Amino acid sequence: MSRKKQLPHRKGTDGTRGPWSLSPLFAAMLPLVIITGLGWLTHARNDVYADTIALWDDTVSKSPGKGRVHYNRGTFLYHEDRMDDAIAALQRATELRPDHFRSHFNLGMAYVRRERLDDAERSFRTALNLIPRSVDALLNLGSVYNLQNRLQEAVQAYSDVLKVEPGNVIARMNLAKTYRQMDRSADARREFEMVLKVQPSNAEAAAEIGSLINNGRGPKR
Numbered sequence: 001m002s003r004k005k006q007l008p009h010r011k012g013t014d015g016t017r018g019p020w021s022l023s024p025l026f027a028a029m030l031p032l033v034i035i036t037g038l039g040w041l042t043h044a045r046n047d048v049y050a051d052t053i054a055l056w057d058d059t060v061s062k063s064p065g066k067g068r069v070h071y072n073r074g075t076f077l078y079h080e081d082r083m084d085d086a087i088a089a090l091q092r093a094t095e096l097r098p099d100h101f102r103s104h105f106n107l108g109m110a111y112v113r114r115e116r117l118d119d120a121e122r123s124f125r126t127a128l129n130l131i132p133r134s135v136d137a138l139l140n141l142g143s144v145y146n147l148q149n150r151l152q153e154a155v156q157a158y159s160d161v162l163k164v165e166p167g168n169v170i171a172r173m174n175l176a177k178t179y180r181q182m183d184r185s186a187d188a189r190r191e192f193e194m195v196l197k198v199q200p201s202n203a204e205a206a207a208e209i210g211s212l213i214n215n216g217r218g219p220k221r
Helices: 043-048 052-062 067-079 083-096 101-113 117-130 135-147 151-164 169-181 185-198 203-214
Strands: none
Touching: 052 067, 067 083, 067 101, 083 101, 101 117, 101 135, 117 135, 135 151, 135 169, 151 169, 169 185, 169 203, 185 203
16 A cells, blocks of 8 residues: 655745655745736826735736736735635636646646645646746656655656756655665665765765665665
8 A cells, every 4th residue: 555645834935844755835936027018007006006916816817817917916825825816816817828837737736735636746747848847846846746646757757857957856855765775775875875975964874875785775985
């Protein structure tokens, strides 16, 4: 039976962090980008609306057919920890703009916060269909696989990140931890050592290597 992992719950402007060193899903939402171009949005209106959620609610009521408006509203709602409302807004954004990468990506993040991992996987896969080499989407897809205990698929996702960015420490650490969980100790140690080549001061990687040695899972060198 698959073991269910604890989902992260700490809220922050950069997202949440869990038991893994995760990508910009658990480590961060994609940098908050509000798409401009709403010509009627004047300085006077900004003065009137101190509450940005109220601002976007009003914007949606005036432009219900604009995907970017639903995306902006959903992104703000995510940061307000109103996940169900964020999901609804971002779902609408993806319906109106199915080719908008960030809408699918942020929707995947909101799904994870609601522990809707199958839906999160679909959102990240859709995002990857739009930008196949997106490091953020690949990392987060790997993180979802870890939460689902689909470890071989997580290995593949992290490996795909490293094909794009060989020096990506988050992907390397997550790959090493996944190998360790799979009892592939030699592979785990190799990846932890690769982390230390990139970041010699990485105390976590050094401690993991020490743990593998102390547990008899790797010879001293």
